[in-house]
Ligand code: ADP
């Protein structure tokens with residue numbers, strides 16, 4: 001399980017996370033919603049171990065492993081996967097090589113043999129078939145010239161290859177059409193099971209029509225201020241975040 005207690009973090013001396021408490025049991029999908037600027041992306045970056053954030057207090061662990069003490073690659077090795085709002089473009093880096101490097105880094109850290117190019121292609125093709133993805137996505141540069149939907153597909157493919165135990169997906173939703181939302185939702189739903197948990201971060205309720213979460217948390221001003229079932233997302237869609245503030 002993913003367990004966060006009293007997590008505080010700042011950027012450039014400005015406190016953004018003001019004491020996050022969150023528990024996501026194995027096998028559950030939780031949503032984090034909240035207005036712009038509430039700290040949603042900061043939380044995902046801090047969990048990923050991105051540079052530039054100072055953790056000033058609290059803890060974050062996954063299955064008892066102290067995430068905050070680990071390098072980003074070590075976090076991935078424990079089974080943590082992070083998908084980001086703005087995927088990087090890497091011109092000149094073939095997508096197949098990029099994905100194989102990510103997969104092999106994970107296999108190395110688990111003491112499993114690395115996959116050569118042929119073995120990787122076989123695995124990737126099988127996953128892509130399951131996800132109804134066109135094979136030419138492997139031949140292109142990483143995210144270069146990808147549409148919003150293709151970037152999402154690639155993210156989902158990366159997740160399907162790495163088979164994480166917990167995935168954190170930070171979705172702006174903005175700029176994503178319904179088809180792209182469905183790609184993400186199908187990818188997450190396909191992974192759902194007793195050994196997989198996810199935190200889906202989203203500004204709008206729309207995505208949660210496709211990924212029905214076990215729990216919904218509202219993040220405001222750097223704190224989780226309310227937690228409920230899937231109905232909470234619908235309520236927020238109808239009445240806005242103002243109703244939470246007033247509560
Ligand atoms: P959300 O994802 O919920 O929209 P963010 O985590 O992106 O919110 O941002 C939370 C707050 O942190 C905002 O007030 C934002 O302006 C501030 N912030 C984010 N990144 C930086 C940064 N690099 N430097 C200074 N302030 C930042």
Ligand code: MG
Nearest residue numbers: 036037038041
């Ligand atoms: Mg934002």
Ligand code: MG
Nearest residue numbers: 040041042085
């Ligand atoms: Mg954000």
